[in-house]
Amino acid sequence: MRNDFAERTRWFREARFGMFIHWGLYAIPSRGEWVRSLEKLSVEEYRPFFEEFDPVRYDPRQWAKLAKAAGMKYAVMTAKHHDGFCLFDSKLTDYKATYTPAGRDLIREYVEAFREEGLRVGLYYSIIDWHHDDYPAYGDKIHPMRDNEAFKNKPIEFGRYLDYMHGQVKELLTNYGKIDVMWFDFSYDDMTGEKWRATELVRMMRSLQPDIVIDNRLGGNIKAAAPEEYAGDFASPEQMLPAEGIANEAGRPIPWEACITLNDHWGYCSSDRNYKSAKTVVRGLVECVSKGGNLLLNVGPDAKGVIPHEAVEILREVGRWMDANADSVYGCGAASLPKPEWGRYTQNGNKLYAHLFDRGMGPTSFAGMNGKIKRARLLADGAEIKVETPWMAYEYPDDAFVTLGGAELPDGIDTVIELELA
Missing domain, CATH: 3.20.20.80 (Glycosidases)
Structure with missing residues (x-):
């Protein structure tokens, strides 16, 4: 450019x-x-x-x-x-x-x-x-x-x-x-x-x-x-x-x-x-x-x-x-990851933003991201979210997971999780 x-x-x-x-x-x-x-x-x-x-x-x-x-x-x-x-x-x-x-x-x-x-x-x-x-x-x-x-x-x-x-x-x-x-x-x-x-x-x-x-x-x-x-x-x-x-x-x-x-x-x-x-x-x-x-x-x-x-x-x-x-949104662009089933990714430097549109069933999976995430939090309020492999997901060792409580997403419009990359 x-x-x-x-x-x-x-x-x-x-x-x-x-x-x-x-x-x-x-x-x-x-x-x-x-x-x-x-x-x-x-x-x-x-x-x-x-x-x-x-x-x-x-x-x-x-x-x-x-x-x-x-x-x-x-x-x-x-x-x-x-x-x-x-x-x-x-x-x-x-x-x-x-x-x-x-x-x-x-x-x-x-x-x-x-x-x-x-x-x-x-x-x-x-x-x-x-x-x-x-x-x-x-x-x-x-x-x-x-x-x-x-x-x-x-x-x-x-x-x-x-x-x-x-x-x-x-x-x-x-x-x-x-x-x-x-x-x-x-x-x-x-x-x-x-x-x-x-x-x-x-x-x-x-x-x-x-x-x-x-x-x-x-x-x-x-x-x-x-x-x-x-x-x-x-x-x-x-x-x-x-x-x-x-x-x-x-x-x-x-x-x-x-x-x-x-x-x-x-x-x-x-x-x-x-x-x-x-x-x-x-x-x-x-x-x-x-x-x-x-x-x-x-x-x-x-x-x-x-x-x-x-x-x-x-x-x-x-x-x-x-x-x-x-x-x-501001200063963000495309991430070098395929579109996830649950929504979209945006990225700004080492901050990867997971936009969750669909709650789905079970934990939310970040395909291919195991070991690449330093910390995660809800962007709206800064609340920490644990990134871990739950018991039912050990067959997917390359993926990272977060578990959100409840049957509905915290924000029905778009729940954003900020992932700080390692």
Whole structure:
């Protein structure tokens, strides 16, 4: 791993847990962030949401406190989504929050609030734009006007759009202090790589913010032994956890981050109450860490600027688990051991963390670990646990065992045993 790359991504590889925030005009129709595309809404049909956007309860300090209480170390918020609406005060467009009833630079408030809580700050920026006149519309597979004959012969100057897009990225990396993550979304078909003047864009970004960490959605092959300059610093699987982590063609692990929704939508959807449990979130986070990755967990605030109460309660419960078990997450990665039947392993140096999801029957076995464990304790309270071979397990001399009393695990979400290796 190159020294500059290793240093730039060090905090990212140690943080492991972040908050994704999808918020914009689409919170008003509350049918998800793709509502313009899915319903083929014209600019005029979408305009009323711009004219009424007034999130009177927006308080990013509360969001930041919630993220911190949940154990998150960084956040990424939508500065501009595919609909082209900007939550920041861009000088390059009137299609922005400062020209709505909100009348404020909502990104500046977000950046300041999350910095105050000691969290790293990231910005999401869509390289797609359904509002800009010079972005391809007719025939594009996702543009709201893809089938509208009125756009069939409409002349566009894509270079002018690219100037606009590059200019907005420059604004975001110039006007808001240090930005830790730039999360681009997304390349598709032939709209990828140098179609975005990607090398030029990345070089400009690095000149402004040398330490910024960039995702892989400008295009390119991040898994290549010698990836393109614009291929990004980390892979970004969406709505799934990779089976075995992510490595390059040479077999070396690369940083990655799974972006996952708490319910079934990224943007606010009033009818979607299909929320994941705190147990699911914790175990998903642990699975990511056990494979050398991060979890970026999404919330979608409503039109008034409020994170749904279901999401708040889930994150608070996750935070209670993190308060007791964070050492098994931060700074940890994959262990050089196969996945155990009862859960997952994470590791940081000579500390091996056994995440027990399943109580099972009889003692808990650590395969191949006999004589390799110096001491064991419950991470949550520090209680000592004896590592020994019980009478019924003498036929398994290579394995180490602990015996937990009771029919249930001490923590039904995830009981963590810290094993100090000899």
